[in-house]
Amino acid sequence: MANWYAQRAWIGEMADDVLIEVEGDRISAVIPGATPPPDAHRLPGVTIPGLVNAHSHAFHRALRGRTHAGGDFWSWRDLMYEVAARLDPDSYLALAQATFAEMALAGITSVGEFHYVHHDAGGVAYDDPNAMGRAVLEAARGAGVRITLLDTCYLRGGIRSADLSPVQRRFTDGDVEAWAQRVSELTADETTKIGAAVHSVRAVDPTSMERVASWAREREVPLHMHVSEQRRENEECESVFGMSPTELAAQHGVLGPRTTVIHATHVAPLDVELLGTSRTAVCLCPTTERDLGDGVGPASAFSAASVPWSLGSDGHSTIDLFEEARAVEMDERLMAGARGIHDPAALLTAATLNGGRSLGWETGAIAPGYLCDLVALDPSSPRLSTSPGVGGIVFAATAADVTDVIVGGRAVVTERRHRDLDDVGGRLASAVAGVLG
Numbered sequence: 001m002a003n004w005y006a007q008r009a010w011i012g013e014m015a016d017d018v019l020i021e022v023e024g025d026r027i028s029a030v031i032p033g034a035t036p037p038p039d040a041h042r043l044p045g046v047t048i049p050g051l052v053n054a055h056s057h058a059f060h061r062a063l064r065g066r067t068h069a070g071g072d073f074w075s076w077r078d079l080m081y082e083v084a085a086r087l088d089p090d091s092y093l094a095l096a097q098a099t100f101a102e103m104a105l106a107g108i109t110s111v112g113e114f115h116y117v118h119h120d121a122g123g124v125a126y127d128d129p130n131a132m133g134r135a136v137l138e139a140a141r142g143a144g145v146r147i148t149l150l151d152t153c154y155l156r157g158g159i160r161s162a163d164l165s166p167v168q169r170r171f172t173d174g175d176v177e178a179w180a181q182r183v184s185e186l187t188a189d190e191t192t193k194i195g196a197a198v199h200s201v202r203a204v205d206p207t208s209m210e211r212v213a214s215w216a217r218e219r220e221v222p223l224h225m226h227v228s229e230q231r232r233e234n235e236e237c238e239s240v241f242g243m244s245p246t247e248l249a250a251q252h253g254v255l256g257p258r259t260t261v262i263h264a265t266h267v268a269p270l271d272v273e274l275l276g277t278s279r280t281a282v283c284l285c286p287t288t289e290r291d292l293g294d295g296v297g298p299a300s301a302f303s304a305a306s307v308p309w310s311l312g313s314d315g316h317s318t319i320d321l322f323e324e325a326r327a328v329e330m331d332e333r334l335m336a337g338a339r340g341i342h343d344p345a346a347l348l349t350a351a352t353l354n355g356g357r358s359l360g361w362e363t364g365a366i367a368p369g370y371l372c373d374l375v376a377l378d379p380s381s382p383r384l385s386t387s388p389g390v391g392g393i394v395f396a397a398t399a400a401d402v403t404d405v406i407v408g409g410r411a412v413v414t415e416r417r418h419r420d421l422d423d424v425g426g427r428l429a430s431a432v433a434g435v436l437g
């Protein structure tokens with residue numbers, strides 16, 4: 001694999017003329033102030049580590065621009081279920097591949113796909129019971145991004161009612177052992193990992209939750225779970241179990257250093273303490289949380305409790321990790337009436353290194369030993385030409401400033417074009433039309 005030579009790069013600080021030597025798919029040396037060797041590929045502009053989107057539901061991309069006018073989380077969920085009901089392995093492959101290609105163009109080199117649409121629209125297993133999961137894995141491969149498929153256990157309609165609505169039937173394997181059996185048939189490779197997820201305290205009973213957690217622990221793979229996105233979830237959990245979703249997860253073995261809880265918007269100080277002491281991570285999804293009117297998660301409380309937090313575009317109302325990163329700071333400013341809560345380097349770390357850890361990839365830093373996942377930004381763009389430092393990048397860059405994307409040492413995007421998939425916008429339009437009918 002050839003070496004890369006960045007005009008300027010973020011290596012924990014900004015450095016010029018950085019030679020990034022590569023062995024296999026990893027960085028073997030980083031040499032600032034180097035003269036360019038003749039055989040190195042040049043990266044123009046400012047190079048940062050590959051961005052990591054730690055929480056995605058690829059099919060939600062079909063809802064962009066169609067659900068934002070009103071309603072609440074629960075009415076949004078009804079629309080999302082309508083799309084879920086129309087997916088099959090072929091349409092899911094097309095939609096997920098186009099969505100992951102949009103991510104690649106936005107500088108996202110790894111994605112965590114929280115995957116729960118497992119079976120056909122009637123709830124019957126396909127001939128290959130993992131047909132949908134494999135479609136998602138193939139989609140990521142085609143789009144050139146790493147994926148951790150967080151295969152999700154989903155067993156019941158809600159905390160108070162075990163009954164599943166007709167559309168939810170395709171999410172369930174019936175019981176947790178059937179879930180474990182199916183997921184165990186999926187295999188990882190160089191750019192894909194198989195992890196596990198508990199959908200939420202709504203969809204999984206405590207005993208099953210415990211089994212999913214032990215399945216993930218035995219295999220030492222990432223485990224994710226939606227937690228406390230909505231106050232209603234907290235109220236129902238308190239009334240049935242007499243404790244918060246985080247406490248319930250803690251009591252049933254879900255928390256730990258390989259676990260990431262998603263959202264954690266409405267958490268109490270005791271919940272934050274439990275996350276901290278168990279070394280659990282959090283993934284915030286600010287553009288989704290604001291789109292759905294969820295609330296603002298306490299990122300500064302997580303930082304104070306040494307809870308690492310990453311970022312996800314979740315419902316894909318936009319796919320732009322720069323926007324997610326600055327939203328954490330900006331939303332907390334509005335709540336606190338104060339500025340400068342998180343420094344720009346910490347926000348960039350959330351969008352890179354912390355996401356990699358959450359998904360089980362050694363990515364997110366331009367340093368020896370890390371995977372060679374890189375993103376180059378155009379410093380002459382109107383947004384960056386006056387302030388191409390880390391503050392300018394985090395507070396002003398957008399996905400449109402990404403020019404080149406490298407995954408495992410291989411170019412996936414060059415000069416704003418995906419090397420394997422042309423016309424990503426057109427692919428998205430036809431894939432979305434395919435599932436909206």
Ligand SMILES: [Zn+2]
Pocket residue numbers: 055057114226262314
């Ligand atoms: Zn989600």
